Amino acid sequence: MTEFEYAPALESTSILNLQSDYKLFINGTYTAAKAGKRFTTVNPSTGEAIASISYAELDDVNSAVAAARAAYTKVWGKMPAAERGKYLFRIARLLQERAREFAVLETLDNGKPIRESRDTDIPLAAAHFFYHAGWADKLDYAGLGTNPKPLGVVGQIIPWNFPLLMLAWKVAPALAAGNTVVLKPAETTPLTALLFAEVCQQAGLPAGVVNIVTGDGVTGSYLVNHPDVDKIAFTGSTAVGKAIARAVADTKKSVTLELGGKAANIVYDDAAIDEAVEGIVNGIFFNQGHVCCAGSRLLVQENVQDEVIEKLKRRMALIRVGNPLDKNTDLGAINSAEQLARITELTNTGDAEGAERWSAPCDLPSKGYWYAPTIFTGVSQTHRIAREEIFGPVLSVLTFRTPAEAVEKANNTPYGLSAGVWSEKGSKVLWTASKLRAGVIWTNTFNKFDPTSPFGGFKESGWGREGGRHGLAAYLKGGKN
Amino acid sequence: MITDFSESSLKNFLKTLPPVDQVGAEARAAMLATRSIKTASKTWAIDTAISMVDLTTLEGADTPGKVRALCAKAVRPDATDPSVPSVGAVCVYNDMVKIAREHLDSIGGKHVPVAAVSTAFPSGRASFAVKRQDTLDALENGAAEIDMVIDRGAFLSGRIGEVFDEIRAIKDLCGNKAHLKVILETGELVTLDNVRKASYLGMLAGGDFIKTSTGKVAPAATAPVVLVMLEAVRDFHAATGKRIGVKPAGGIRTTKDAIKQLVLVNETAGPEWLNPQMFRIGASALLNDLLLQRMKMRDGHYASPQYVTLD
Numbered sequence: 001m002t003e004f005e006y007a008p009a010l011e012s013t014s015i016l017n018l019q020s021d022y023k024l025f026i027n028g029t030y031t032a033a034k035a036g037k038r039f040t041t042v043n044p045s046t047g048e049a050i051a052s053i054s055y056a057e058l059d060d061v062n063s064a065v066a067a068a069r070a071a072y073t074k075v076w077g078k079m080p081a082a083e084r085g086k087y088l089f090r091i092a093r094l095l096q097e098r099a100r101e102f103a104v105l106e107t108l109d110n111g112k113p114i115r116e117s118r119d120t121d122i123p124l125a126a127a128h129f130f131y132h133a134g135w136a137d138k139l140d141y142a143g144l145g146t147n148p149k150p151l152g153v154v155g156q157i158i159p160w161n162f163p164l165l166m167l168a169w170k171v172a173p174a175l176a177a178g179n180t181v182v183l184k185p186a187e188t189t190p191l192t193a194l195l196f197a198e199v200c201q202q203a204g205l206p207a208g209v210v211n212i213v214t215g216d217g218v219t220g221s222y223l224v225n226h227p228d229v230d231k232i233a234f235t236g237s238t239a240v241g242k243a244i245a246r247a248v249a250d251t252k253k254s255v256t257l258e259l260g261g262k263a264a265n266i267v268y269d270d271a272a273i274d275e276a277v278e279g280i281v282n283g284i285f286f287n288q289g290h291v292c293c294a295g296s297r298l299l300v301q302e303n304v305q306d307e308v309i310e311k312l313k314r315r316m317a318l319i320r321v322g323n324p325l326d327k328n329t330d331l332g333a334i335n336s337a338e339q340l341a342r343i344t345e346l347t348n349t350g351d352a353e354g355a356e357r358w359s360a361p362c363d364l365p366s367k368g369y370w371y372a373p374t375i376f377t378g379v380s381q382t383h384r385i386a387r388e389e390i391f392g393p394v395l396s397v398l399t400f401r402t403p404a405e406a407v408e409k410a411n412n413t414p415y416g417l418s419a420g421v422w423s424e425k426g427s428k429v430l431w432t433a434s435k436l437r438a439g440v441i442w443t444n445t446f447n448k449f450d451p452t453s454p455f456g457g458f459k460e461s462g463w464g465r466e467g468g469r470h471g472l473a474a475y476l477k478g479g480k481n
Numbered sequence: 482m483i484t485d486f487s488e489s490s491l492k493n494f495l496k497t498l499p500p501v502d503q504v505g506a507e508a509r510a511a512m513l514a515t516r517s518i519k520t521a522s523k524t525w526a527i528d529t530a531i532s533m534v535d536l537t538t539l540e541g542a543d544t545p546g547k548v549r550a551l552c553a554k555a556v557r558p559d560a561t562d563p564s565v566p567s568v569g570a571v572c573v574y575n576d577m578v579k580i581a582r583e584h585l586d587s588i589g590g591k592h593v594p595v596a597a598v599s600t601a602f603p604s605g606r607a608s609f610a611v612k613r614q615d616t617l618d619a620l621e622n623g624a625a626e627i628d629m630v631i632d633r634g635a636f637l638s639g640r641i642g643e644v645f646d647e648i649r650a651i652k653d654l655c656g657n658k659a660h661l662k663v664i665l666e667t668g669e670l671v672t673l674d675n676v677r678k679a680s681y682l683g684m685l686a687g688g689d690f691i692k693t694s695t696g697k698v699a700p701a702a703t704a705p706v707v708l709v710m711l712e713a714v715r716d717f718h719a720a721t722g723k724r725i726g727v728k729p730a731g732g733i734r735t736t737k738d739a740i741k742q743l744v745l746v747n748e749t750a751g752p753e754w755l756n757p758q759m760f761r762i763g764a765s766a767l768l769n770d771l772l773l774q775r776m777k778m779r780d781g782h783y784a785s786p787q788y789v790t791l792d
Contacts, residue, residue, distance in 0.1 A: 004526065004747045004755055009517035115515060274712050275505025318748050327517040424500045444502050 006320075009327040011114045015101050021052040022190065024060055024214060025197035027067035028207025034059045039216070041190055044111035045324050045333040045368045053190050056213035061182070061222040064211040068153040068180040069228055071208030076180050077150060079206075085136030088176055090203040092129035095122065095168075098199065102192055106164055107324045109191040111333030111369070112287050114325050124449055125168035128467075131451035132176035135472055139177065142469050148476040150178030151254065152230035155223040157244075158193075159236045160186035160335050161290040161391075167193055169466050170233050171210060172451075177475035179231070182211045184223055186236075188336045190214040221247070229253060231475070235292070238389075238415075238460050245463075256464030256474045258292065258456060260389040261417030264410035265295030265446065266432060268403070269304040271422035275444065277311045280395070283420060283446040285319060285331055285373050289393040290339070292461075293418035295446050297386060298375075299406050302399040309377060309397065316360040316373050323365070331393060334369040343371055343392035350376045350385040355396070381412055389415070403428060407435040416458030420446045439465070482720050483685065486649075488642025491682070495641070498681060501673035501709055510704035516744045523740070527775045528566055529755060530739040531558060534771070535596055535728065535763045537572040539603075539696065548577045549584045550792035556590035559772050560790065568768065569757040570626055572596040575619045582623035596626035596662070600651060603666075603695035605630040609647060616654050627655055628662040630695060633669045636679060644679075648686035662728055662761075663688035667706045668698040676706055680713035683725075690726035696763060701731025704745060711749035724753065730763025736774040739767055 021038065023030040033054035040049045056064070076084070095102065102125075103117040112121070140146050154174045158166040163185060174181050185193035193212050200210050213219055217240065224232055224247050234244050235258040248255050265283050267276050283295025300308050324332035334340040351357055355376040364370040371392055379386050379396040386396050400406040410419055419438040423429050433441045439457045442448060449455070454470035456462050464474045483494045518526055536555045538547060552571055559565040571581050571593060581595045597619035601607035607615075616627055629651050635643040648663055655661045663683035667676050683691045691710055694701035707729045714725045727750070729742055739762060746754050754760050769789045776784045 003752050004529075004743060005522055006516065006518060007520040007522040009519045119515070271499070272502035272505060273499040275502035275509070278505055278509050327515070424502070444505065445508075 006328045008323070010323065011104055011107070011325045011327060013104055013108065013325070016104055016108070019051060022054065022194045022214070024054050024056055024064070025194065025200075025210070025212040026060070026064045027211065028201065028205075030197070031063075033057060039187065041109060041188060042336070043108055043368070044188075044335050045365065047368045050108060051191065053214050056184075056215040056219045056222075058222045061213055061219065061226060064182045064213050065153060065155075065223075065226050065228050067208035068182050068211050071206055072150075072152055072180040075206045076209050077178055081137040081139065081178070084175065084178060085133045087203055087205050088129050088133030088136060088172065091199055091205070092126050092133055094199045094202055095126040095129060099123070099126070102164055102195065104325070105195055106192050107332070109189050110160065110163060111324050111335050113329040113332045114327055115329065116287060121162055121165045124451070125164045128165075128168040128172045128451045132172035132472070136176040139472070139476065142472050142476070144473055144476055144478045148478055151475060151477060152179060153228060154179045154181050154231045154233060154475065155226065155229040156181055156183045157220045157223065157232070157234045157236065158183065158185055160189040161287060161292070163189040164192040164196065166235050167196060170235075173466070173471050174233070174475050175209065177472060179475055180209050182213060182223060182229070184213050184215065184220050187216040224248065231255065233474070234258070241462065256466070257462040258466060259417075259460060259462045260415055261292045261294070261457065261461050262297055262387065262389055262413045262415045263293055263295045263418040263420065263438065264297045264299050264436075265420035266406045266410060266422065267298065267300045267304070267308060268421075268423040268425070268428060269301040270424050270428075272424055272444070273304065273307060273311065276422040277308065277315050279420060279422060279444070279446045280312055281315055281319070284395040285393050286447050288332055288334055288371070290335060290391055291447065293440060293447065294391075295418070295420050296390060296395060297410075298395055298397045299400050299409055300397060301406070302401050305399050312375065313358060313360075316375070319360055319362070319373050321362045321364065321370070321372065331373060334371050334392060337369055339391065340369040340371060343390055343394060346385060346388060346390045347374065347376075347394055350379070350383060350396070353383045353385075355379045355383055355385060381409060387413065403432060407432060411435075411437045414460040417461035418442070486645060486685070488640075488645075491641055491645055491685070495678045495681060498677055501677055503673050503705070506673055506705040506708055510708045510745065513744050513748055514704060514741050518740050518744065524778050526740045526743050527736060527771050527778065530736070530743060530762065531768065531771050531775075532566040532569060533757045533760055533762050534568040534768050535570045535572040535730070535761045536568045536768060537696070537730070537763055537765050539572070539574060539598060543574060543577055545577070545580045547792075548573055548580050552581050552584045552590060552593075553588060554768070554790060554792045555593050556585065556588055558768055559775070565772070565775065567593050569761050570594045570596045572598065572628065572763060574598060574602070575615055578619050578624045579622035594625035595623060596628055597624035598628045598630075598695070600629040600647070602628070602630050602664075603697040605632050606634070609650070612647070613650070613654065616651055620654065620658055624659055626660045626662060627651065628664055628692060630664045630666060631679065631683070633666050636670065636675070641682060645682055645686045648683060648688060652687035660689040661687065662690035662692045664692045664695055666695055666698055667693050668700050673705060673709050676709045677713055680710050681717070684713070684717050688725065690728050690761070692728040692730055692763065694731040696731035699732070702729030702733055704741065707742060707745055708749055711745060711754070714754070715750045724759060726759045726761065727754065728761040728763055733762055733764050734766045735770045739771065
């Protein structure tokens with residue numbers, strides 16, 4: 001060995017107690033789907049099946065909602081708030097205790113690097129439960145008036161990009177506020193939710209407070225259209241979000257939607273360039289770019305474009321793509337064949353429309369679903385890769401000349417979830433942030449999350465906020481002021 | 482990059498350097514510290530790190546006996562295993578250079594250079610005449626590497642022309658006889674912006690290496706500081722074609738620390754810096770931990786510290 005090649009450092013999967021088939025979680029017990037239909041969840045890094053999963057039909061969703069309603073009326077809705085908080089604290093601690101197990105399972109089912117599931121997803125999920133556990137008996141002080149009330153039964157539909165973390169974003173505030181939950185995990189990543197069901201049992205959570213129904217979009221639509229569901233919380237694509245909004249338009253249901261994005265990451269010429277390059281990489285290649293708030297449009301000031309792109313390419317060449325269970329892997333597998341096809345289709349339009357493609361030189365595994373980290377330069381606002389969410393490790397680079405132009409281009413999108421601003425000049429950062437129409441704006445950093453901070457979008461990026469006091473409000477009816 | 486080295490043009494040049502965002506630099510360094518180096522790559526890293534150690538003794542209590550013992554260890558770090566490489570250099574005070582050089586030569590260690598700390602190390606608070614004589618003495622006695630300290634007081638008060646001129650004058654004394662390592666003493670420069678500026682000053686003035694610290698001031702070779710210095714040599718090479726070495730010193734005591742340094746090098750400046758010509762680690766206690774870890778990799782179990790020598 002003459003060069004510093006990192007030998008494989010694989011996280012062991014022996015901690016997992018994988019089953020060959022998984023059932024639904026209804027009324028506190030694992031329950032087989034009535035019709036007996038099943039689907040398979042796949043390890044995206046190999047394409048091999050991991051387990052067979054019960055598919056929830058209408059009947060099963062009905063049972064889950066009925067269980068949630070009963071738990072709400074008889075137990076959870078009546079329970080003293082401080083008691084509810086204890087359960088949430090217990091769940092949070094159990095998530096911490098079983099963090100490694102959750103991290104390995106998340107990586108196996110989702111394809112994300114173990115470094116990210118270990119250092120980001122699972123710790124943040126536990127942090128969300130801790131944070132909301134603290135709120136349970138302090139809702140009078142959440143700024144919603146005295147004695148705010150829960151909504152009732154909440155239907156929650158979550159995406160495949162951060163399976164357990166999105167579960168935590170949704171379940172923790174719902175339970176803290178006194179609601180009961182029917183959760184539908186994404187079709188391709190049901191496993192950590194089903195392991196979470198075990199944590200609910202371990203914590204002694206009363207039966208029916210959390211129910212988990214696995215399936216696809218059709219299962220989700222049963223939940224959305226169910227007459228006894230009081231609220232729908234959805235994270236996913238804008239297309240599905242619009243369909244949900246239509247479906248609930250003439251019902252009493254309340255809705256929060258956390259949808260897509262095409263975030264601008266604005267790099268001014270006076271930025272700390274080396275750290276900005278790290279932020280660009282983190283912004284688009286974190287979690288394979290499967291991030292709704294990913295900084296997928298780099299807006300770089302024209303006079304530093306060459307320097308930034310050169311440093312970015314050098315840095316991208318260092319990204320370690322490969323086995324997600326390897327602790328040294330930076331970029332894991334694309335979550336599904338379907339998503340890989342979507343990325344490929346959209347990036348092909350980039351070539352066709354005249355943008356210049358550059359991919360980091362890396363060996364992609366022969367099995368499974370993979371996409372090399374890629375940037376397109378010479379992109380203009382009219383290109384599809386500048387307008388549509390690719391949801392993959394693909395960055396579109398655009399340039400600007402003045403701050404006003406940067407803001408104009410950044411806002412010229414139907415989305416408005418997040419944005420980044422890079423400059424060492426505080427006044428310019430504040431001016432830019434105040435003009436950007438996005439729900440989350442990071443300055444001199446990117447993709448930072450915290451349970452105390454509300455998260456959500458402008459325009460077609462969504463309705464409502466998750467996290468912080470604002471997120472709590474979405475699960476409560478305002479009390480008397 | 483710059484041709485006129487007057488103080489005003491140096492100042493203007495340093496202003497063109499991009500600022501360093503401390504939070505971002507710390508985050509990048511912390512991320513690289515999570516790299517997991519196992520099996521074959523760990524074996525390689527341990528031997529590489531041994532060959533990069535500047536085995537150092539810089540105590541008021543140093544004696545000829547102590548320095549000779551150190552030299553023996555430098556040539557053959559593990560008495561029981563001749564496959565262990567010699568260290569990068571022996572690093573001592575000015576008055577010990579001759580003793581070290583003669584002893585190294587007499588025990589088959591001609592290939593191990595002697596590095597002398599110089600220019601009123603560690604504070605640098607002396608007249609230039611003293612610093613000059615300090616360096617000349619060391620060179621005359623056989624030092625092949627001069628570890629000089631910059632005048633931090635001058636740097637912090639904006640007299641960067643003085644800092645530059647002093648480095649250049651010492652470099653002229655070294656000529657072809659010795660490599661010059663420029664110690665920035667980053668613990669006294671405090672900000673990463675200062676570290677970047679001082680790194681460029683050291684490189685522009687002719688330093689062959691830039692070195693973090695004297696080891697007498699804490700904090701010393703922290704990961705973000707080394708990261709910024711590695712970025713500086715990388716960018717300096719891209720601009721001028723000239724490769725400058727980096728030497729972290731102070732606080733690197735364990736194999737884990739040393740491997741983290743190698744990862745920083747590998748993923749910042751690049752593999753071209755992963756050799757003792759371009760990267761050194763100033764340390765004393767580190768060598769024994771590297772030897773113990775090497776035994777562990779070889780034998781499959783940890784040895785008692787009694788199996789490595791104290792010197």
